[in-house]
Amino acid sequence: MELSSIEESYSKEIYQKIKSDILNGAITDGEFLTLAELAHKYQVSKTPIRDALGTLESKGYLISLPRKGYLVKPVTGKDMKESLEMRIIFEKAAARLAILNANDKELEQLYQLAEQLPARIHQEELLQFNHLNDSFHMAMVKASHNSQLVEMYGQVMESLTRMRMQDTYYLTFPEEKVTHAEIARALINRDIPKTEELLVSHIYSLDERLHLHDNHVWNE
Template sequence: MSAAERVYREVKESILLNEITGGELLSEGEIATRYSVSRTPVREAFLRLESEGWMKLYPKRGALVQPIADDEVAEVIEARILLEGHAVRAIAGDPAAIEALVAALRGNLDDHRGIDPTDVAGFAKVDAQFHQLIAAAGRNRLLTGFYTSLGERHRRMTTTSVHRRTGTSQRILDDHHELIEAIAAAEPEHFIAALDRHLLAVHGVATGTGTRSGEPR
């Protein structure tokens, strides 16, 4: 693995885990020292992260880590409700598919309950897997692929919410239990309503908001 690739992966993971927070201004020199590399691979990594929308570069000033804007959260939530709701509707008339999904989700929930709440990275990873199981159950590879592309934003949103609000971890576990029961009962509309409440409560943003982050001062 090249130095640029290593820096890219490690800085990105730190952003996803909220170890580097939105609004933080990073310098090439600071990151080069942190990872014991020259500035060239750091610059390459920053350019790649900028192209993916994780940061914005300001010449001679540094790289601003893009905060999670309220409208981005609302858009991700809307997409997730549409995709997961579609998947549950698609299997509502298939008892075998429902049984298989419910078994997988209950196994995931057991794993989730076994994670130390202070392990935010592990908690967010299993949370993402829970929702990916639901999306994949719809057996539409195109939609599943699109849902998977939301995974990194999903992880970042979850780690941010768990860090920000006391009780979020337990809320997620309780809500996941309700979602499983709605699927087991083959009630997609109940599932969609519960998912909507779950995502809005966990991430604390009402759909339709449009706040955008500013530039560094």
């Protein structure tokens, strides 16, 4: 039986809530989920939960255990390596296109975003930092003026959300502020080689930090 438009909208809302909880770590890697427990947690019937879990499985967030429930698919070292490789490919392409296509005002706005990054931060402000960081990188990609690149980049960044949340605990915030400002200045100067060099170094620092501090998390 097909869902009504209201039911479909409700299922999408529950899907977004569960996905958000997986991405921000409220639902952890390897956690076992059941319809009954989630229906109780989100205060809804089992129908939108079932629909949401089916969608999350199809998108690779969950593994179905027939007649039992769902397992949150852990992030592996292979997942991390491939996502970081794709992020480098997309950000280098975006930076090059931004330098060729964006106007001066667009590039100067990137520096303003970099300046908004805090040099010090409290634990409860980590989500705010991640939002500002994402805003900077997405603004750079949007400055490429390539809508398909923007869409694909958004998918890659979503796949990295759980890793980046873990990484935030190990960041040196003054260094992050300086790094983003350097990237912005290289873009403003329309220096393609320097921008690419800074971006690659910045992205690989994520890989280095996570392997240094939580190597067990990213085992194959």
